[in-house]
Amino acid sequence: xxxxxxxxxxxxxxxxxxxxxxxxxxxxxxxxxxxxxxxxxxxxxxxxxxxxxxxxxxxxxxxxxxxxxxxxxxxxxxxxxxxxxxxxxxxxxxxxxxxxxxxxxxxxxx
Amino acid sequence: xxxxxxxxxxxxxxxxxxxxxxxxxxxxxxxxxxxxxxxxxxxxxxxxxxxxxxxxxxxxxxxxxxxxxxxxxxxxxxxxxxxxxxxxxxxxxxxxxxxxxxxxxxxxxxxxxxxxxxxxxxxxxxxxxxxxxxxxxxxxxxxxxxxxxxxxxxxxxxxxxxxxxxxxxxxxxxxxxxxxxxxxxxxxxxxxxxxxxxxxxxxxxxxxxxxxxxxxxxxxxxxxxxxxxxxxxxxxxxxxxxxxxxxxxxxxxxxxxxxxxxxxxxxxxxxxxxxxxxxxxxxxxxxxxxxxxxxxxxxxxxxxxxxxxxxxxxxxxxxxxxxxxxxxxxxxxxxxxxxxxxxxxxxxxxxxxxxxxxxxxxxxxxxxxxxxxxxxxxxxxxxxxxxxxxxxxxxxxxxxxxxxxxxxxxxxxxxxxxxxxxxxxx
Numbered sequence: 001x002x003x004x005x006x007x008x009x010x011x012x013x014x015x016x017x018x019x020x021x022x023x024x025x026x027x028x029x030x031x032x033x034x035x036x037x038x039x040x041x042x043x044x045x046x047x048x049x050x051x052x053x054x055x056x057x058x059x060x061x062x063x064x065x066x067x068x069x070x071x072x073x074x075x076x077x078x079x080x081x082x083x084x085x086x087x088x089x090x091x092x093x094x095x096x097x098x099x100x101x102x103x104x105x106x107x108x109x110x
Numbered sequence: 111x112x113x114x115x116x117x118x119x120x121x122x123x124x125x126x127x128x129x130x131x132x133x134x135x136x137x138x139x140x141x142x143x144x145x146x147x148x149x150x151x152x153x154x155x156x157x158x159x160x161x162x163x164x165x166x167x168x169x170x171x172x173x174x175x176x177x178x179x180x181x182x183x184x185x186x187x188x189x190x191x192x193x194x195x196x197x198x199x200x201x202x203x204x205x206x207x208x209x210x211x212x213x214x215x216x217x218x219x220x221x222x223x224x225x226x227x228x229x230x231x232x233x234x235x236x237x238x239x240x241x242x243x244x245x246x247x248x249x250x251x252x253x254x255x256x257x258x259x260x261x262x263x264x265x266x267x268x269x270x271x272x273x274x275x276x277x278x279x280x281x282x283x284x285x286x287x288x289x290x291x292x293x294x295x296x297x298x299x300x301x302x303x304x305x306x307x308x309x310x311x312x313x314x315x316x317x318x319x320x321x322x323x324x325x326x327x328x329x330x331x332x333x334x335x336x337x338x339x340x341x342x343x344x345x346x347x348x349x350x351x352x353x354x355x356x357x358x359x360x361x362x363x364x365x366x367x368x369x370x371x372x373x374x375x376x377x378x379x380x381x382x383x384x385x386x387x388x389x390x391x392x393x394x395x396x397x398x399x400x401x402x403x404x405x406x407x408x409x410x411x412x413x414x415x416x417x418x419x420x421x422x423x424x425x426x427x428x429x430x431x432x433x434x435x436x437x438x439x440x441x442x443x444x445x446x447x448x449x450x451x452x453x454x455x456x457x458x459x460x461x462x463x464x465x466x467x468x469x470x471x472x473x474x475x476x477x478x479x480x481x482x483x484x485x486x487x488x489x490x491x492x493x494x495x496x497x498x499x500x501x502x503x504x505x506x507x508x509x510x511x512x513x514x515x516x517x518x519x520x521x522x523x524x525x526x527x528x529x530x531x532x533x534x535x536x
Contacts, residue, residue, distance in 0.1 A: 031450055031464040035443040037529075039469065039522050056521030082503065082515050083481055087467055090485025090499030095465070 030102040032095060042106055064104025071096040141234035142167030143452065144225055145241060146215045146394055148177055148200060150438045151426025152241035153530045154445025155452075156208050162453055169209040169233060171225065175199060177531070180299065181438045182523050183268040187276050188309035190476060196268055198531035205533070218398035220419045237452055238422045240400055240407070241441075242392025243267075244298045247405065250388040251291075253364035253372070262366055262383045265306075266298065278382045279310065284318040289380035291361035291371050294328040296406070297389045298427050298436045301333035301482065305472035306384070308338065311346040312475045325352040326371055326378065328360035333435075334472060334482050334502045341474040361385070391428035398422070406430045412488035413451040413461050414444060423448055432493040434486050440468045442526060463488070465496070471519035479515030 029037070041058045059067070073079035075088040075096065088096060145156045148170055160168045176197045185191035204210055213227040218240075224232040246264060248255045254262070265275040282288065288310060292303040307325050314321040323346075331354075332338075342350045353359035358375040364385060365371075371378045371385070390396070390405030400407045400416050407424040408417040414429060416422040425431075425448045426441035434440045443466045451461050469483045484500035486493045503515060 031447055031462050034446045035465075035467045038439055038442050038467075039518075039525060041525055041528075056518055056525055082511060082518065083469060083483055086483050086500050087469070087485060088499075090465065090467065090496040 029106065030098055032091075033099045033102040036099065036103065042103075059103055060107055062104060062107050064100045067104050067107075068097055068100035071100055140167065141223075141236055142169070143237050143239060143456075144169045144171060144233050144235040145239040146171045146225060147241035147243060147392065147426075148172030148174070149241060149243050149426060149441070150179075150526070150530060151243075151441035151445045152239065153177070153200075153203065154442050155239050155241065155423075155425065155449050156203060157206060157530075158446050158449035159453065160206050160208055162449060164207070166453075166456075167209065168207075169211055169235075170200070170203060171211045171213060171215045171227070171233070172200070173212060173214040173228075175212065178268040178272075179438070179523075179527065180266075180268045180302075181526070183265070183272050184302070184306040184309045185473070185476070186268075186272050187265060187279070187306060188313040189276055189280065190309070190313075193269075193273055196272075198527060200531070202531055202533050215394050216397060218394070218400075218419075218422070220399075220421065223421060236421070237456055239448065239452070240395055240398065240416075240422055240424045241426045241428065241445075242394045243427045244389040244436075245392050245396075247388040247390050251361070251364060251385070253366060254385055254387055258364065258366045259385070262364065262369070262385050264385055264387055266302075266386050266389075275382075275384055279313060282314075282318060282321065282382055285320040286318065286381035287322050287324060287379075288314070288382045288384070289324045289326060289371055289378055290384045291364075291386060292325060292327040292329070292332075293386055293388045294355075294360070296436060297386070299470070300435050300437075301338075301470055301472045303327075303386055304332060304334065304338045305474070307350065307352075308341065308346075308472070308474040310384075311342065311350045315346055315349055319349070321349070323350045324378065324380065325350070326359040326361050326373060327352060327354045330354040330356050333470070334480055336505055337480045337502055338472075338474065340505065341478065341480075345475060345478075391424075395424065395428045400424055401428075402430075404430070411491055411493050412463060413455070414448040415451070415455065423452055433484065433495040434466065434468060434493045435470065435484075437468055437470050438526065439470060439522075440466070442529070443467065466493070467500075469522070471515060471522060473516055473519060474512075477516050478509075478512045479517070479519045480512065481515055481519075 039056050042060055071088050074081050074084040143159055145152045156168050156170050176199050179196045183196055186193050213229055215225050216228050217226040224234050226232045263271045263275040265271040311323050359373055361371045361373055363372040369379055391401045391407050395401045395407050400418055402408050407429050409424050409429050414423045414425045416424050425444040427436040454461050465487045467485045471479055471481045473479055480503040482502045485496040
């Protein structure tokens with residue numbers, strides 16, 4: 001376990017040395033959360049963002065708790081969405097919490 | 111917990127040098143992983159492997175200097191987007207330390223664990239990832255061939271074929287007839303033919319409104335069917351006509367000299383003909399004995415490990431992923447998971463048990479988007495869809511919803527191509 005923690009520390013050092021999240025950062029995610037990044041960026045602003053075209057929402061700056069609240073609202077149908085309501089129903093509340101934790105940790109640490 | 115188990119497994123083995131990027135050890139010896147095919151699945155898995163294990167040798171075998179993305183290429187067909195917006199080079203992969211071999215892989219010696227290249231050279235591997243996408247099964251459609259496709263384009267592998275179909279539509283007279291032959295399942299991009307039909311219809315409505323688009327389908331049901339058919343009715347009226355298998359519309363042969371599609375009951379002549387032929391896994395999957403009699407590659411669902419050759423992994427369009435569609439989104443999601451599973455296999459760790467998801471956006475018109483989504487779990491030998499989730503966009507959505515989905519489609523494409531070919535990759 002000591003070496004495991006050492007690995008995490010080393011990962012944190014790598015993260016702090018770059019301005020934007022890299023692939024290496026997202027690879028450390030719980031595999032359950034990785035498909036989320038098929039659409040969503042962890043950058044502050046999606047590269048697609050411009051005035052005329054609303055981009056895919058970035059997950060930058062979201063805490064785990066904020067993410068979970070939103071995911072549960074999608075799952076329960078109480079938040080407006082085009083797609084997230086359909087996707088969130090494929091996961092249990094516990095799985096959504098895992099996803100929120102995984103992405104929230106990356107987002108908060110930036 | 112699975113991830114911890116995996117990481118601990120990696121550290122506990124003699125191959126822990128894969129993590130030497132953190133520990134300062136020297137590069138991990140050995141031939142590492144060879145990835146054959148630089149499409150969405152192959153690029154994803156190569157980048158993910160390199161990121162997870164910086165000292166692992168990762169080699170990408172891909173004959174082309176540039177990749178041409180199929181998603182969004184229907185906009186090129188309709189004259190709404192330049193082909194250059196679909197094309198990306200592999201320089202970012204080189205900078206990440208992925209070895210590039212600009213050659214075609216032609217065979218695999220599974221006993222010796224070597225990939226043979228067209229030049230006669232060969233590459234050793236510990237694990238091989240085969241991501242060749244599709245080959246067009248010309249032999250399954252009499253009268254159609256690669257030579258005929260120079261006159262009757264398929265445009266189902268993006269590139270010159272996409273431009274050929276675009277230019278034929280441009281040259282069409284107002285009042286002309288366009289026909290599309292659409293294959294039975296399985297094939298690359300289930301909603302793709304219907305997005306193409308929509309955007310061709312949009313082009314015709316805008317520029318050549320007396321023309322007609324006839325869809326001859328080998329199926330009776332297709333992806334997002336109620337959404338497409340309602341939108342066609344509302345937006346294009348009688349310009350678009352779809353006929354399915356029960357109507358006798360399955361195209362069984364092509365008569366190129368007469369510009370004619372042949373169905374069981376009819377011969378349909380048209381000014382522009384787009385033939386989307388039956389497909390199978392790309393050639394190397396066949397020559398390397400990774401495909402079964404279906405033409406596609408059976409895999410262990412959760413890990414993407416080949417069921418025929420256990421040192422090989424197959425993912426993306428070439429793999430039999432059951433309920434998961436042959437889509438770029440799925441190939442990207444599979445690539446990330448397969449990299450994790452392959453490293454666990456290579457280092458004696460445990461495979462993870464997780465879910466994947468897919469989203470396919472389609473454009474009916476440039477500002478009118480619809481989607482279909484699914485969440486999937488590996489249930490024993492199969493990827494099956496999680497019940498109660500996923501499905502298509504609502505049928506009663508307002509135009510603002512369709513506009514948002516069109517914008518998200520663009521956002522998805524931009525983000526995917528950034529992940530694959532850009533330097534910043536989340």
